[in-house]
Amino acid sequence: xxxxxxxxxxxxxxxxxxxxxxxxxxxxxxxxxxxxxxxxxxxxxxxxxxxxxxxxxxxxxxxxxxxxxxxxxxxxxxxxxxxxxxxxxxxxxxxxxxxxxxxxxxxxxxxxxxxxxxxxxxxxxxxxxxxxxxxxxxxxxxxxxxxxxxxxxxxxxxxxxxxxxxxxxxxxxxxxxxxxxxxxxxxxxxxxxxxxxxxxxxxxxxxxxxxxxxxxxxxxxxxxxxxxxxxxxxxxxxxxxxxxxxxxxxxxxxxxxxxxxxxxxxxxxxxxxxxxxxxxxxxxxxxxxxxxxxxxxxxxxxxxxxxxxxxxxxxxxxxxxxxxxxxxxxxxxxxxxxxxxxxxxxxxxxxxxxxxxxx
Numbered sequence: 459x460x461x462x463x464x465x466x467x468x469x470x471x472x473x474x475x476x477x478x479x480x481x482x483x484x485x486x487x488x489x490x491x492x493x494x495x496x497x498x499x500x501x502x503x504x505x506x507x508x509x510x511x512x513x514x515x516x517x518x519x520x521x522x523x524x525x526x527x528x529x530x531x532x533x534x535x536x537x538x539x540x541x542x543x544x545x546x547x548x549x550x551x552x553x554x555x556x557x558x559x560x561x562x563x564x565x566x567x568x569x570x571x572x573x574x575x576x577x578x579x580x581x582x583x584x585x586x587x588x589x590x591x592x593x594x595x596x597x598x599x600x601x602x603x604x605x606x607x608x609x610x611x612x613x614x615x616x617x618x619x620x621x622x623x624x625x626x627x628x629x630x631x632x633x634x635x636x637x638x639x640x641x642x643x644x645x646x647x648x649x650x651x652x653x654x655x656x657x658x659x660x661x662x663x664x665x666x667x668x669x670x671x672x673x674x675x676x677x678x679x680x681x682x683x684x685x686x687x688x689x690x691x692x693x694x695x696x697x698x699x700x701x702x703x704x705x706x707x708x709x710x711x712x713x714x715x716x717x718x719x720x721x722x723x724x725x726x727x728x729x730x731x732x733x734x735x736x737x738x739x740x741x742x743x744x745x746x747x748x749x750x751x752x753x754x755x756x757x758x759x760x761x762x763x764x765x766x767x768x769x770x771x772x773x774x775x776x777x778x779x780x781x782x783x784x785x786x787x788x789x790x791x792x793x794x795x796x797x798x799x800x801x802x803x804x805x806x807x808x809x810x811x812x813x814x815x816x817x
Contacts, residue, residue, distance in 0.1 A: 469518030559603030674707025753801020
């Protein structure tokens with residue numbers, strides 16, 4: 459038996475790329491000048507990912523503006539006064555607001571995957587943003603474009619984003635659903651969460667059972683600048699609803715959870731026989747690099763509740779979901795990934811699973 463291990467997605471961008479992206483946004487440099495800087499960052503990210511021994515890698519989201527807003531690049535029907543997301547340390551992030559219909563993606567994730575595939579033969583996982591996150595763009599009624607029509611367009615576009623990525627040869631596709639836990643903070647009744655899950659299932663229903671085995675959903679309390687937006691919300695209200703998602707894989711933050719065992723007990727009750735659970739064993743916000751032995755022990759704890767044949771390991775969250783987040787260094791991120799890979803192999807040996815797939 460093999461215990462699969464995968465990253466979530468983002469890697470901190472090099473300072474050169476962060477500065478260049480800021481200059482490009484301000485109009486101080488052209489896209490043509492930004493391009494070579496971004497490609498150098500992508501090449502370096504792929505190389506360093508391969509050096510960790512990770513059997514599956516990502517592009518580190520080096521050229522995405524953020525995990526959530528990449529589909530909005532180049533759109534002209536947006537206003538800046540959208541939904542505000544507050545974080546525990548007091549800082550905020552703000553989504554744009556859709557000002558006119560129809561809604562279409564400006565960029566699909568397959569574009570990022572295609573660029574990365576030219577640089578490696580290693581299997582690549584591609585993250586995409588959830589339909590539920592983008593539903594927050596419709597913050598007020600738009601004349602001539604009712605919300606129901608927007609949601610129909612959104613489901614079409616979100617499904618296209620996933621389908622193109624699968625067709626491009628992604629090893630798997632991960633839907634980022636970090637707003638799941640936040641929804642219970644915004645609406646403790648759970649109604650918003652139910653709506654979010656129903657919307658995401660409208661997208662997942664477009665795929666066959668075989669395709670859904672390659673599609674996963676990631677949830678966490680949102681990590682940005684060493685802070686979170688919903689870590690104070692209990693998993694107890696989230697997981698029973700989350701496991702109703704028609705996805706073959708669930709990636710769940712656990713390493714930074716105060717009581718991971720209680721979360722695993724809930725997961726044990728709701729994980730379907732045909733689903734995989736990837737347990738978070740690395741805390742991207744903690745500056746201390748985990749040891750392989752710590753990772754091993756976290757996996758062994760998870761294996762007390764989840765069948766090893768349905769268990770994988772991952773990171774709690776991306777290391778830099780927003781392009782300008784430099785709170786974690788690239789060196790630290792790759793050291794943590796290396797520890798996850800080594801610790802997963804230790805756990806596999808102890809559970810009788812042998813080694814990771816050959817790379």
